[in-house]
Amino acid sequence: MHKYSKQxxxxxxxxxxxxxFDGELLKILLIQRGFQPEKGNxxxxxxxxxxxxxxxxxSNRILKQxxxxxGVYLEQLHTFGDTDRDPIExxxxxxxxxxxxxxxxxxxxxxxxxxxxxxLKRVPKLIFDHQEMVEAAKRRIRYKAALHPxxxxxxxxxxxxxxxxxxxxxxxxxxxxxxNFSKRVLATGLLIKLAEKDKAGSKRGAYYYQLNMxxxxxxxxxxxxxxxxxxxxxx
Amino acid sequence: MHKYSKQxxxxxxxxxxxxxFDGELLKILLIQRGFQPEKGNxxxxxxxxxxxxxxxxxSNRILKQxxxxxGVYLEQLHTFGDTDRDPIExxxxxxxxxxxxxxxxxxxxxxxxxxxxxxLKRVPKLIFDHQEMVEAAKRRIRYKAALHPxxxxxxxxxxxxxxxxxxxxxxxxxxxxxxNFSKRVLATGLLIKLAEKDKAGSKRGAYYYQLNMxxxxxxxxxxxxxxxxxxxxxx
DNA sequence: TATATTAATTGTCAAATAAACACTAAAAAA
DNA sequence: TTTTTTAGTGTTTATTTGACAATTAATATA
Numbered sequence: 001m002h003k004y005s006k007q008x009x010x011x012x013x014x015x016x017x018x019x020x021f022d023g024e025l026l027k028i029l030l031i032q033r034g035f036q037p038e039k040g041n042x043x044x045x046x047x048x049x050x051x052x053x054x055x056x057x058x059s060n061r062i063l064k065q066x067x068x069x070x071g072v073y074l075e076q077l078h079t080f081g082d083t084d085r086d087p088i089e090x091x092x093x094x095x096x097x098x099x100x101x102x103x104x105x106x107x108x109x110x111x112x113x114x115x116x117x118x119x120l121k122r123v124p125k126l127i128f129d130h131q132e133m134v135e136a137a138k139r140r141i142r143y144k145a146a147l148h149p150x151x152x153x154x155x156x157x158x159x160x161x162x163x164x165x166x167x168x169x170x171x172x173x174x175x176x177x178x179x180n181f182s183k184r185v186l187a188t189g190l191l192i193k194l195a196e197k198d199k200a201g202s203k204r205g206a207y208y209y210q211l212n213m214x215x216x217x218x219x220x221x222x223x224x225x226x227x228x229x230x231x232x233x234x235x
Numbered sequence: 236m237h238k239y240s241k242q243x244x245x246x247x248x249x250x251x252x253x254x255x256f257d258g259e260l261l262k263i264l265l266i267q268r269g270f271q272p273e274k275g276n277x278x279x280x281x282x283x284x285x286x287x288x289x290x291x292x293x294s295n296r297i298l299k300q301x302x303x304x305x306g307v308y309l310e311q312l313h314t315f316g317d318t319d320r321d322p323i324e325x326x327x328x329x330x331x332x333x334x335x336x337x338x339x340x341x342x343x344x345x346x347x348x349x350x351x352x353x354x355l356k357r358v359p360k361l362i363f364d365h366q367e368m369v370e371a372a373k374r375r376i377r378y379k380a381a382l383h384p385x386x387x388x389x390x391x392x393x394x395x396x397x398x399x400x401x402x403x404x405x406x407x408x409x410x411x412x413x414x415n416f417s418k419r420v421l422a423t424g425l426l427i428k429l430a431e432k433d434k435a436g437s438k439r440g441a442y443y444y445q446l447n448m449x450x451x452x453x454x455x456x457x458x459x460x461x462x463x464x465x466x467x468x469x470x
Numbered sequence: 471t472a473t474a475t476t477a478a479t480t481g482t483c484a485a486a487t488a489a490a491c492a493c494t495a496a497a498a499a500a
Numbered sequence: 501t502t503t504t505t506t507a508g509t510g511t512t513t514a515t516t517t518g519a520c521a522a523t524t525a526a527t528a529t530a
Contacts, residue, residue, distance in 0.1 A: 009244030055316025081290025
């Protein structure tokens with residue numbers, strides 16, 4: 001059968017907003033762009049979509065290139081299609097955001113791409129419309145995390161409740177009463193208490209927990225509401 | 236400066252899921268495709284993205300072509316990028332969903348495109364991956380409407396509370412206690428009661444309301460929660 | 471060894487919210 | 501005048517949320 005021969009073809013890219021949590025702050029991984037235009041300036045990790053590659057494949061490829069990681073949380077965010085967003089040539093870019101365990105990230109790859117983690121509050125000036133993409137990703141991660149347990153994807157397999165609370169407080173830039181927080185979190189049935197304690201964070205040590213994966217998948221879509229008064233979240 | 240001359244170019248399309256409410260059922264507008272492949276089969280309204288046209292412009296153009304409407308609620312849903320989704324040639328498509336007042340829709344345009352409204356429960360077999368797009372749009376409209384007052388976009392300027400309730404019940408396929416419903420809806424401060432009544436729907440007649448646009452924009456992002464126990468909504 | 475320090479862990483009560491529930495009112499039709 | 505139909509409204513109970521502080525475990529220090 002005929003091809004759509006009369007139609008215009010476009011450049012298609014994917015860009016990844018990669019989130020990580022270092023125990024204190026929510027951060028994103030940025031690279032220094034290695035080619036013109038804007039060579040040397042801070043940028044999201046991205047790349048062009050190839051001919052026989054789906055968007056999901058492309059985003060996973062880009063993510064692996066920079067982090068060495070596969071099979072992590074990666075979700076399509078939005079497609080940015082303004083005609084002038086890339087000054088060289090019209091390029092449509094689909095942004096994805098990834099949530100990774102920052103400790104699994106392979107540090108040596110940073111060097112290849114001159115990559116660096118930046119706290120969300122200290123993101124440098126970015127190329128093109130990447131600033132806008134980051135803003136959209138921030139809104140989305142907050143929106144989604146207010147309702148669904150995605151933030152666990154940022155933690156290692158075993159984590160403590162104080163760690164989890166610090167994560168929520170960092171993402172929502174708020175403080176939460178620890179009695180109410182642990183009550184809510186434990187009431188979800190998402191956590192399994194382990195026998196061992198984490199001794200690094202305090203003298204007393206805090207018990208490790210891990211996700212009950214069964215319940216996690218079952219309840220992922222339920223509205224969980226860990227955040228007090230989540231009334232004015234922006235989508 | 237140089238172009239990205241070594242990169243592959245792709246076909247880019249937009250497809251629109253157009254929702255309307257006839258007072259009883261939530262429906263979508265489908266067309267019979269006018270060209271090969273799949274000529275004559277049911278399809279979403281769509282089209283290729285042109286060279287100097289943003290995605291938003293393209294989706295607005297497509298929407299206007301079929302409905303005659305401009306300035307209506309139109310939101311990017313998701314970009315579908317599997318390599319084999321169009322059997323003729325690899326095409327990436329960004330799906331948008333629109334919420335329109337079904338009465339403002341210009342009926343004569345139906346004829347040009349052999350368009351027809353289908354209740355969501357009776358959507359015919361669709362071409363390509365349009366079925367998947369419709370499913371995603373259904374999930375999204377429910378998810379968003381459970382938290383934000385988007386469903387007003389489906390109603391005329393003036394509407395009654397029973398009409399509004401029917402709409403919610405139709406979208407969520409549930410029944411809601413009318414005392415609780417009207418209490419909640421009125422408590423938002425989103426509605427202005429008018430002096431006139433709608434006499435079409437009942438003997439007694441129901442008062443018309445219209446949106447308080449000030450409050451509507453101000454509270455759009457707040458979680459409103461008209462739906463009892465919205466616990467298992469799927470994103 | 472005793473004491474001090476630090477962070478983890480846990481429960482109650484009050485307030486706000488949500489859910490269940492049924493009668494009266496208005497208007498047209500019979 | 502009566503019947504029919506749908507609109508409109510208030511109270512009570514149950515559930516959920518939010519505010520609040522003392523105790524415990526372990527290490528560090530005196």
